[in-house]
Amino acid sequence: MRNLLPFRSASAPTSKVAALATVAAAVAVSAGIATAPAAFTTAAPHADEQAVTNDGQNIRYAGLTVRIPAAGEGVQAAAQSTSGDISLTVTRSAEGKLVVKTDDHEHGDEDHGDEAHADEQAEAQAVTASSARPAAAKTCTDRTYALAGWKLPSFKWYYNPAGAPAAVRTTAASAISAGTNALVKACGQKNLKLVPAYSGQTKAAVQVGAAGNCIGNDGRNVIGWRAGSGRWLGMTCTYFKTINGKKTVTGTDTALNTQYKFFTTTKNCNNAYDLQSVVLHERGHSLGLNHVSQSANASAVMTPALSACSVGKRTLGLGDYRGLAATYGTR
Template sequence: MPKIDSGLGAVLRGLLPLVLCAAGLAGEPTGLMHTARFAVVIPGPPTGQPAEAAMDGGRCADPAGTWLGMRWRSELKWRVNEKTVPAYLGDRTAVVNSLRSAAYTVDTGRNDCGLPADLGISESYAGKTDHIAGVTPTGGCGERDGTNAVSFGPLNQGLLAVTCIWWYGGKDNGRSVETDILIDDTEGLFFLSTPPACTNRWDLEGTITHEFGHAFGLGHVAYAQHSALTMTDGLPDCSTAYRGLGLGDYLALKQQYGTN
């Protein structure tokens, strides 16, 4: 199976408490702050699964979704470190636009099922930054720095991308305060539009839609049963079918954030 993520096992490992002290965070309430990674994307060799898995009809019929626990109470303002965009992806503006489109999809609930894209979760692209994502090359969470940064860089073990979230309070009903996304900068790993004779390359926008799903609080659903959903833990290569949300992705977001 073409594996996007290390799956539920990794999510559960990620939930093991990595406790940071809240000291020094001016204006933040007293209490423990937590961080964990939730978005480990591990591409595996394609094994003959149809690249059109998301188009198999289940995308708008499958209501499955999971929630990580914490969510945003305020607007998620995020930035991109454009200097880290690898040259093979070409025009940086096009790359940023792809990332913005991914965030907008999750923000509004843009979907392939004719459901109203009016979730209005609230995020905005705040421009360039020199900060890099607080994610280590091995896919762990580093230091929080006050900027919600998306950057490219080395990721070991074939990871496609990793999202870290920092939050206050318990995992259930916790309050997210920062999220960073690190995208593997390996040459040729992603594409903006499907190249001819595509193999072993992943759609940047679809992958980052999945990552922003994590950033806002969505967890995984299993590829074996839910391959058509964007939050599946397995993403076929060369498919652009995961740029919107499926039914289950949408319903889980709507339940947590409601409609405005």
């Protein structure tokens, strides 16, 4: 599960990948879920970082909890702290070996929380969204991407409209479709082999908890709304299983956080975020893209943060597309 952060400053962001703590431990392989506390060692690279713990059933890190997956399976979970973006990926090999990765993006230059609630005091203003893209000149030259290592065999998805904010209730479905369909092209290229297929509205729940936890996998790929308690715009939970040596996604859900305002047209975007852009970013996670640097790769869709009132990232950058092409191939 990965999330997208609100980001309103036009100044240079200070994103960083702070840690990639990898720990491994042998657990019982006879049962699908380990039932006894397994020997588990962590090697945090810095003393001030939070520890990864394992009670034999769950792995916890910085407020995130994921259940230890069955052998050959894995799950990525993430939640946003007040200072950034945190994820936890737990993979278990067919032999039972656990590999835990954490990924921490900090944004120390402003307080997003005040921004999030500023709309409650603000007068309604006619603010027109900006189509300016950060580092626009690099959109079709920056080839950088990062891969999570999994692949969707096909991308059949559903929309659950329950809880949609009034401002976008009638336009959300088409904006979500537009954001999803933007996955297949960039910079004049449009030959990606994976083609998303919208399968209609559903009452099946988005299996993302309000706190940003992965709460289950019904095998159906659902996007919908959640009154999230964390400072995230969108959150994606992705489950994968190793089949013939390859990580294959068995379900991926995305929650959109109604604690923030969204817009779908370019008018009256004050303190709101572009739904289409948020969806495109989250879909990138579902398809196997990881974040790239907020500062070094500013033109990419897969930077951790998005600015309010920006429609500049409704299309993939070259690096985003190359990452997908490397995973899915092109026609």
